[in-house]
Amino acid sequence: MNFVALLYEQVNRMESSTQYQLLYLRLKKEILADVYPIGSILPSENDLCAAANLSRSTVRQALGQLETEGYIIKQKGKGSIVKSKSRSLNLLSFHGFSAMVDKTKMSTLSVQEPSYSSWPEDFHFELSELEKAAACIHFARVRAVEGRPVMYELTFVPNLNLPNFVRRFKLNQSFFEFLAKEYQLEITGMEQQIWAVAAPPFVAQHLRVELNSPVLKINRKYHSNRSHLNLYSILYCNTEKYALGNTSGVINQSI
């Protein structure tokens, strides 16, 4: 390696992070921007080595991170296939939702369009001082499958450097994809708590179930790549017909 390349590497290390992280971030952005659409194959490891002037181990480290985060699947003799545009987070989803390639059966009803407000009095999440000081962006929607309401979702977001959120976000689009595309905001983790509760009146109404019938209640706190910015959701789910489910390769334990 020559002197210029050495200097270049030093500068890169000072300015941001490591070589494999830079490559990882670049590839992730390109996947999100459809430079490599779902189903397509990334350049081979050797090509990436040559293009980025890196050793194969370093390239493999970047690809490994993309793989564990669910963006790609690597196949011996074939290549690195783009699998998904969003991080596999182990989120619960309605059984069959992800399988519905034809999403015509799924619809979204607006209950509360995005607006700026203050935080609810009885908000059940702990907020940082910074979040409390910011305005609260709130919206609510009902998700339906085959015309049957299955989920009532209330979302709360501190308005921290999210310009024109209210104007730009449309309720029928994917919230996470919107955040990634418009603000480079990545969801990096999540905490959730789940209960079975008797449907209160406003939930019974939106989900069209009998008062006090059993529904799932889920409180979620999403962590993001902006360390002080978290997103909050409260979900009520009607599981009479559709169960909530998830699959995880790297699972969890306890009890």
Added chain:
Amino acid sequence: MNFVALLYEQVNRMESSTQYQLLYLRLKKEILADVYPIGSILPSENDLCAAANLSRSTVRQALGQLETEGYIIKQKGKGSIVKSKSRSLNLLSFHGFSAMVDKTKMSTLSVQEPSYSSWPEDFHFELSELEKAAACIHFARVRAVEGRPVMYELTFVPNLNLPNFVRRFKLNQSFFEFLAKEYQLEITGMEQQIWAVAAPPFVAQHLRVELNSPVLKINRKYHSNRSHLNLYSILYCNTEKYALGNTSGVINQSI
């Protein structure tokens, strides 16, 4: 030798063993056997290189797998610290359970001691031919916190090369740790479906809640490192006082 045993031999022979996998398995066994107790530090990467006559990359690959599975935490300048004796998962657990270092508040009641039986008629999971051919090991237990029943758990396991399971397993121990220690059986993945249901009589009785009050029902299929062996559980949870919760993803990036 019967059909089941023959299939097993084949599968076992197919399981390849690379250098890093062998080292990974050896270290994992030693962690489970308390050669390296929780909190202790593994031999340094260089020591492992010398001892096993491997390059550092290979040793790091083995340690990396132990880390992603939650057995160790690596700290720069310090070493690889043993963190846990069971795989760190993303399973739902009762909120606060993991925080209870003092587990005296948690108790287990036997409902059905382990026994061999046939598979239930209305079993809601799809079984492979191999699993159907095997006997079903079944047990049921109730988990309580501070004397309050919170979970009623029914478990079903195909009796495939799990010698003396019924005699060896005690209901008040961790099922996963038992499987890892006695049979080197690792849980590698899981599917689950979740409902909110009205408590049927037998559930209401075991959880000491009113008939038809809302309870969580969870069906789980656990995948293991034996590709054809899955474990099945049906859980009923009383979430009146304790919610079910989990955390996933990378939570602490930096302050």
Added chain:
DNA sequence: CAGTGGTCTAGACCACTTT
């Protein structure tokens, strides 16, 4: 058959922790 990812080696320099 050429190309791919999987495994592995034998070095090197760095930032960090502990002594």
Added chain:
DNA sequence: AAGTGGTCTAGACCACTGG
């Protein structure tokens, strides 16, 4: 200062996939 894990290089051979 010595030791640790984090990153990175420049090779190598293998098993597998595809044309």
